[in-house]
Amino acid sequence: xxxxxxxxxxxxxxxxxxxxxxxxxxxxxxGTNLLDLMKLGIEAPDxxxxxxxxxxxxxxxxxxxxxxxxxxxxxxxxxxxxxxxxDYPLLTRAVLAGxxxxxxxxxxxxxxxxxxxxxxxxxxTAMPCNKRKPGxxxxxxxxxxxxxxxxxxxxxxxxxxxxxxxxAMRALDAAVETVRADGTTRSIPLDQFYHLPGTSPDVExxxxxDELITHVTLPAPVGGEQTYTKIRDRASYAFAxxxxxxxxxxxxxxxxxFGGMAPKPWRAEEADxxxxxxxxAVTEIAFAGANPTEDxxxxxxxxxxxxxxxxxxxGE
Ligand SMILES: Cc1cc2nc3c(=O)[nH]c(=O)nc-3n(C[C@H](O)[C@H](O)[C@H](O)COP(=O)(O)OP(=O)(O)OC[C@H]3O[C@@H](n4cnc5c(N)ncnc54)[C@H](O)[C@@H]3O)c2cc1C
Ligand code: SF4
Numbered sequence: 001x002x003x004x005x006x007x008x009x010x011x012x013x014x015x016x017x018x019x020x021x022x023x024x025x026x027x028x029x030x031g032t033n034l035l036d037l038m039k040l041g042i043e044a045p046d047x048x049x050x051x052x053x054x055x056x057x058x059x060x061x062x063x064x065x066x067x068x069x070x071x072x073x074x075x076x077x078x079x080x081x082x083x084x085x086x087d088y089p090l091l092t093r094a095v096l097a098g099x100x101x102x103x104x105x106x107x108x109x110x111x112x113x114x115x116x117x118x119x120x121x122x123x124x125t126a127m128p129c130n131k132r133k134p135g136x137x138x139x140x141x142x143x144x145x146x147x148x149x150x151x152x153x154x155x156x157x158x159x160x161x162x163x164x165x166x167x168a169m170r171a172l173d174a175a176v177e178t179v180r181a182d183g184t185t186r187s188i189p190l191d192q193f194y195h196l197p198g199t200s201p202d203v204e205x206x207x208x209x210d211e212l213i214t215h216v217t218l219p220a221p222v223g224g225e226q227t228y229t230k231i232r233d234r235a236s237y238a239f240a241x242x243x244x245x246x247x248x249x250x251x252x253x254x255x256x257x258f259g260g261m262a263p264k265p266w267r268a269e270e271a272d273x274x275x276x277x278x279x280x281a282v283t284e285i286a287f288a289g290a291n292p293t294e295d296x297x298x299x300x301x302x303x304x305x306x307x308x309x310x311x312x313x314x315g316e
Pocket of ligand 1 (some may be wrong): 035051164183
């Protein structure tokens with residue numbers, strides 16, 4: 001493992017300034033993803049900025065009737081929060097579908113959003129991977145692609161975004177709040193936060209090098225019946241092959257976001273409008289333009305059937 005320096009910071013401004021000051025610096029929060037990647041030589045930061053002392057571990061109510069979740073709120077605490085369980089049950093269900101109890105106790109909100117792909121070639125440093133080493137090629141295109149993206153990929157990369165929490169947050173229209181070294185702050189809707197790979201699969205999100213996540217905001221509750229269904233190879237401790245986050249109202253309207261299908265949580269607002277017509281209509285719109293491989297074409301009917309099961313009242 002490459003040697004690196006380490007500092008603990010006490011404020012978000014100090015963290016952003018440390019990122020701006022030191023080339024090759026990275027934030028460390030729970031460390032459950034970053035440390036694994038460092039041990040495997042996939043990530044090699046020169047400097048680690050430990051944000052665990054920032055105190056951003058609270059969930060507060062916003063003036064708009066929503067919630068503002070500090071980046072250091074642990075996944076377990078988010079899932080257990082009484083307001084989230086009552087008003088955003090989709091989020092509790094998605095978080096609890098991820099990882100294991102031990103990991104969720106450590107994993108943070110910001111770290112979860114920024115977890116990296118589980119493409120097997122990204123983890124195999126003997127293989128070409130444009131995401132790990134830009135310009136080296138993509139082993140998945142001619143290799144095993146069963147877990148990989150059916151839509152949103154490119155000729156440079158077909159990796160999926162692996163997480164669960166962000167899929168629920170996409171359906172809930174969450175936004176990410178950030179701060180930069182010069183003190184500027186912004187709020188980025190989750191849909192705009194993640195980038196599709198295009199020709200630069202190593203650029204996965206909208207964050208600048210000196211920018212960190214401070215909070216995630218949820219708009220006022222939208223109600224409805226909220227379901228998160230995750231289909232995976234093992235019943236626990238496995239990433240989604242396909243996941244479906246659904247909010248459904250009694251008049252048949254609603255929202256749907258998919259995980260495991262694309263390089264980011266996948267939602268097409270036009271597809272939401274077709275919800276009353278059923279799963280086939282929704283998935284036809286959501287996955288128009290899909291370009292699956294022979295290995296992963298099964299994900300399209302699987303997503304449709306998972307949604308149909310929910311819409312017929314047999315979710316989870
Ligand atoms: C065995 C195993 C199984 C798993 N299964 C699942 C699963 O089924 N579903 C699922 O969703 N997840 C799963 N995970 C992933 C897990 O959810 C993530 O590892 C975890 O959420 C990352 O959070 P963290 O705080 O530990 O992040 P870290 O590892 O500390 O950081 C992750 C990344 O985020 C960056 N970062 C962290 N905080 C900030 C911030 N505030 N601003 C800017 N950058 C930041 C870091 O620099 C790093 O690049 C699994 C992980 C493991 C090890
Ligand atoms: S799909 Fe993406 S992450 Fe996987 S090998 Fe290709 S470039 Fe790397």
